[in-house]
Amino acid sequence: MDLKTGLNSPVIADHLPTLALPAAVMTFTTPTSFPSPGLCLNTTKKIPLPGKIEEVRAAGWLDLMKASSPTRKRQIKDVICDAQSDLDLQYCNWTVNYPSALISFEAISDLAGSKRLALFLDYDGTLSPIVDNPENALMSDEMRAAVRHAASLFPTAIISGRSRDKLNELYYAGSHGMDIMGPVRKTTDSNGVECIRSTDGKEVNLFQPASEFLPMITEVYEKLGESVKDIDGARMEDNKFCVSVHYRNVAEDDYKKVFHRVTAVLEGYPCLRLTHGRKVFEVRPVIDWNKGKAVEFLLESLGLSESEDVLPIYVGDDRTDEDAFKVLKASNRGFGILVSSIPKESDAFYSLRDPAEVMEFLRMLAAWKEQST
Numbered sequence: 001m002d003l004k005t006g007l008n009s010p011v012i013a014d015h016l017p018t019l020a021l022p023a024a025v026m027t028f029t030t031p032t033s034f035p036s037p038g039l040c041l042n043t044t045k046k047i048p049l050p051g052k053i054e055e056v057r058a059a060g061w062l063d064l065m066k067a068s069s070p071t072r073k074r075q076i077k078d079v080i081c082d083a084q085s086d087l088d089l090q091y092c093n094w095t096v097n098y099p100s101a102l103i104s105f106e107a108i109s110d111l112a113g114s115k116r117l118a119l120f121l122d123y124d125g126t127l128s129p130i131v132d133n134p135e136n137a138l139m140s141d142e143m144r145a146a147v148r149h150a151a152s153l154f155p156t157a158i159i160s161g162r163s164r165d166k167l168n169e170l171y172y173a174g175s176h177g178m179d180i181m182g183p184v185r186k187t188t189d190s191n192g193v194e195c196i197r198s199t200d201g202k203e204v205n206l207f208q209p210a211s212e213f214l215p216m217i218t219e220v221y222e223k224l225g226e227s228v229k230d231i232d233g234a235r236m237e238d239n240k241f242c243v244s245v246h247y248r249n250v251a252e253d254d255y256k257k258v259f260h261r262v263t264a265v266l267e268g269y270p271c272l273r274l275t276h277g278r279k280v281f282e283v284r285p286v287i288d289w290n291k292g293k294a295v296e297f298l299l300e301s302l303g304l305s306e307s308e309d310v311l312p313i314y315v316g317d318d319r320t321d322e323d324a325f326k327v328l329k330a331s332n333r334g335f336g337i338l339v340s341s342i343p344k345e346s347d348a349f350y351s352l353r354d355p356a357e358v359m360e361f362l363r364m365l366a367a368w369k370e371q372s373t
């Protein structure tokens with residue numbers, strides 16, 4: 001997919017309640033085959049769950065899948081109005097804890113002061129609206145211009161679950177941060193970093209911490225594709241170091257089927273984990289690497305990880321972006337901005353409603369930078 005001019009479509013935000021699965025569910029067996037155990041998180045042996053807990057687990061996931069469906073709008077105009085006003089009230093109350101980055105822009109620019117901003121931008125749901133077909137999730141020309149303008153003023157990276165070759169912009173980390181094309185590192189620690197030339201001849205660094213998992217990812221992609229091919233609307237996506245199983249276009253009655261087919265295949269891959277995205281199952285290696293680690297890696301590559309006069313800002317909409325929000329929150333340096341049109345728990349500090357507001361925020365940042373220099 002080439003990210004060209006985009007299609008504007010309504011952003012359908014998904015509400016994903018947090019689901020605390022029993023600890024037993026989250027244990028994995030360190031495999032005897034495939035990558036060296038060192039690569040797979042040290043974990044205790046996976047124990048078969050008693051039937052009851054297995055049912056609870058399946059029901060929990062099913063609730064997650066249903067909760068991420070768009071609320072069914074009834075055809076009666078009044079109900080939509082009422083529902084809309086209730087949602088607005090809930091959203092308004094939520095922004096008390098997650099202030100709008102547009103309304104709070106003056107506070108943000110005061111915080112930024114003379115610091116050097118570093119921008120980290122998620123792609124789907126942040127720079128492009130959520131649409132039914134991933135192939136149609138494109139940045140609009142206006143958004144692309146806003147991103148490019150910001151990138152001319154601040155170090156800017158796109159960090160996405162998509163494979164890196166679908167993102168031909170700036171610095172970027174595809175596969176949920178596991179495939180990083182970043183600036184030539186200014187630090188000595190270069191283990192695992194390969195120096196290559198990018199398509200426009202620029203010398204860059206390539207860092208792929210999950211490269212040993214490629215054969216496993218390729219194999220599980222094939223198996224998952226085979227296992228869901230008879231489910232109408234189910235769609236696979238190969239994101240190089242991770243796999244997406246989309247169910248946005250699957251009938252809700254078939255959600256359970258998708259869930260059980262995916263989990264049945266993954267039973268044979270204890271070194272892979274399943275996370276829930278926006279009407280998508282994300283299958284990733286069980287390694288200690290995520291979007292938060294990618295942000296830390298890129299800051300270090302830019303020589304910005306030690307200095308106090310840097311303000312990293314991460315803008316994202318999905319659960320995998322929370323790893324980056326957590327890193328910035330824990331470092332007490334910089335902050336996350338959650339893109340959501342409905343209330344959600346998050347480790348972000350600010351909020352923006354949708355990609356249109358993200359674009360406005362980027363424009364405000366650029367204007368602020370240009371008038372303050």
Ligand SMILES: O=P(O)(O)OC[C@H]1O[C@H](O[C@H]2O[C@H](CO)[C@@H](O)[C@H](O)[C@H]2O)[C@H](O)[C@@H](O)[C@@H]1O
Nearest residue numbers: 123124130131132134137160161244248278280
């Ligand atoms: O980290 P991101 O850049 O947010 O990528 C996360 C996933 O985004 C895409 O799927 C989501 O967007 C699609 C297009 O709007 C939508 O159809 C789908 O339901 C969403 O889950 C992408 O296709 C995945 O590969 C990414 O992992």
